[in-house]
Amino acid sequence: MTSTKDKTAITPTRENDYPEWYQQVVKASDLAENSPVRGSMVIKPWGYGIWENIQRQLDDRIKETGHENAYFPLFIPLSFLEKEAAHIEGFAKECAVVTHHRLEEKDGRLIPAGPLEEPLIVRPTSETIIGDSFSRWVESYRDLPLLINQWANVVRWEMRPRIFLRTTEFLWQEGHTAHATHEEALQETMTMLEVYRSFVEDVLAIPVIVGEKSPGERFPGAENTFTLEAMMQDRKALQSCTSHYLGQNFAKGSNIRFSNMEGQLEYAYTTSWGMTTRLIGSLIMCHGDDDGLRLPPRIAHKQIVIVPVIPKPELEAQVLEYAENLAAELRKQIFYGKPLTVHIDKRDKRGGEKNWEWVKKGVPLRLEVGPRDINEQAVMVARRDQSPKNKQSLPKQQFVQQAASILEDIQRNYYVQAATYRDQHIYRHLETFEEMRAFFTPKNEEKPEIHGGFVLAKWCGDPVTEEMLSDLKVTIRCLPVKQSGTKGRCILTGREATLDAIFAKSY
């Protein structure tokens, strides 16, 4: 490492312009791009590989907890939304509306034709259409609990789209369950919250605060919304999964009734819970650095990349053979329950160029092998959690044996770095609204520097007071599940208050 400031692979740096840094990382790591359809993104193979890995690992956990996958229609009849007053308020105003089912040619142009009797909405979420099925599937308490999950695309019209973070179309899973009792449904809500927490912390290495949403931030129609709040490196919060207890509200709207053990008809208690491609945005902003993406090894779809160094064409066969053997040995090693994933980059490009590509793409371990390494039966190892220039020659056998534990070390480092950063920026000393205003006001209003953080303070719990925050562009992110139980003064009103709340700007 040099003492002078190194040039970074990403321009601008996080410090110089965080929003632009984010866009540049997305581009440099080849994760996704904007499409010609405003607000919709193209998820490129490197980004989709992360999503597939998220899907596979989360899906296993969803199934282990007794849920089954199913698939429901993309289109929802307008009348279904009309039934759900709270839902309309929350979603209907930002929907894609299908009004025609045919196109006709006229003067070389295509004109919508075949108007629908009832317009259809492209699902913004599936409570109503799944509720309709549940109303048919549930008759008796014997049919409960009903534990269903769906992997799907959903659409919520975005006026200010931002790749992964706010896109008109995004991918997600949505769990929907129905239960015979309030207690069981609430238990399910908490079980899935814990499934999410362990997945996000253990696999994505993103530390989160587990909490409940305040009334103003609840899912429309829910009794309780629970959330995982993560801190990005600009100290804003990003909600990284939610789990909702819906009480009997949606069961009443969809007529999900069952005859209980006494033979009486009762409305079921339902839950829903979801995780989206937004989480990839969280991954970028939580772990990325000024050289690009940094993928936690447990979610990286290529954990190790080998770049063969071929100084002369006649050495190519020998170097590639060495690389293939190394890859084969590494693939026999087990990391987090699966064989290591190893990629050999055989492209016809200069080694330095390849190396920087993999730095920017965030591959946890980069290996170089060339004639000298063959002579020494060694391998040149670079870790993404260290400076890009930091390379170490290790005996090949030693490296093969240690590879999995090095990856575990990187995984742990990312988590610890993120948790340390977050903990440094949780502020507990603020006492008044004016202090909070000052805290959340950047010095440079035109082009705000990184500022603010999570303010942990007392709140009186009066929903009306949440409106005071909109002016600061701050919201109550959550009431942490772990409450201190102490008494104090509400930071918004000065009233006596017991609730601990996290206040922050957010994505």
Added chain:
Amino acid sequence: MTSTKDKTAITPTRENDYPEWYQQVVKASDLAENSPVRGSMVIKPWGYGIWENIQRQLDDRIKETGHENAYFPLFIPLSFLEKEAAHIEGFAKECAVVTHHRLEEKDGRLIPAGPLEEPLIVRPTSETIIGDSFSRWVESYRDLPLLINQWANVVRWEMRPRIFLRTTEFLWQEGHTAHATHEEALQETMTMLEVYRSFVEDVLAIPVIVGEKSPGERFPGAENTFTLEAMMQDRKALQSCTSHYLGQNFAKGSNIRFSNMEGQLEYAYTTSWGMTTRLIGSLIMCHGDDDGLRLPPRIAHKQIVIVPVIPKPELEAQVLEYAENLAAELRKQIFYGKPLTVHIDKRDKRGGEKNWEWVKKGVPLRLEVGPRDINEQAVMVARRDQSPKNKQSLPKQQFVQQAASILEDIQRNYYVQAATYRDQHIYRHLETFEEMRAFFTPKNEEKPEIHGGFVLAKWCGDPVTEEMLSDLKVTIRCLPVKQSGTKGRCILTGREATLDAIFAKSY
């Protein structure tokens, strides 16, 4: 087995009313149901489990052949379709059209608002939107081949929907590739056709005829369309995957150009290939019998179901323990490269009722274990490829050792049965159009009995002659890749002809 005709689990039987039998099997096996959105289905967990298994196994093969998954927008700008004249002809007339992006409340109703400047089409297929990305991703021959696959939902408006077979929304994978040469792209088309063939025959146990589509049946805009044609038990054909060589047609429409080794700009050669949830319809109609679904073991997501027999409550613990141990031992056995999937049905229902449910759902092996079996360390085994009443007691250890090979036997039987049935109904003796008309005319026009089959006959190759067939509701299903090379007379025109063609009614 009894000599009198047994009552069947499905009414009507295939022979009595094949279309209605199909609907009843879908219902009885709990695969899917119609939704309130006309033409859209709900794929229930039992059906979706099959789809997940199809996805996982086909996806492995798609990746093994060098392709990567990505995700492209659901919405396609109208102008993209206008660019593709052939495409419009083929798809644009049956599209869902999004014209508004907001809903507003008016007198308690929701009214579409926020009209779009340019309407959006819900993708019927993604050639144009993926082509747009390819035009940006491809610059030089070094960027080729570009090998991309997408798993997605697509929408083609259906006026006469039928579950799995013709639904407005369906799920599929669509591969899209770009190449530097005609030869390489054609090779890709054939490689993927073979991937499909081996998957459909080896995993789904559906025998297929591999062939090329005639011009009248080609994908709009393709140079060549290759297909796998399977015969259902009503002797109609079902196209079970297609692979298209698109030449430079779509590359020109989407401006996918690369500079070749000589530095000249050239249009790329592209392919596309797809497989859909329709294949589940094929699975039902190829293997189902009058007792319901029959799932080939390699695609069944539950290969073995254990029904505990508990004559007295005090025996429950003992029987369940025996069942759990049996399941654990079976799960250590490997079938088709994976541990056996075993489900214990602990529901509070009568054993006979459970047994028939699993018959109808098509589980390959049903086991019963009760106190007597515990005493004898045995297990009662019923195979879905035999009569539902046919049960055999086997020593437990022997069964555990043999389970995988019994499943292989069932897999093979399904394939052989389907191939035998098909081969019995390939007719080679027809020589004239009038003979063909008679052959494809049912005795009962009102409610057609099972009739017809695959007619293998000579065809002169003149596209105009295909129109003669529409009157018979027959099409040329394919020109088999394996051509006999013999000469003869065209069955449509009597002209001299060399091509072998398969004529049939189809789904």
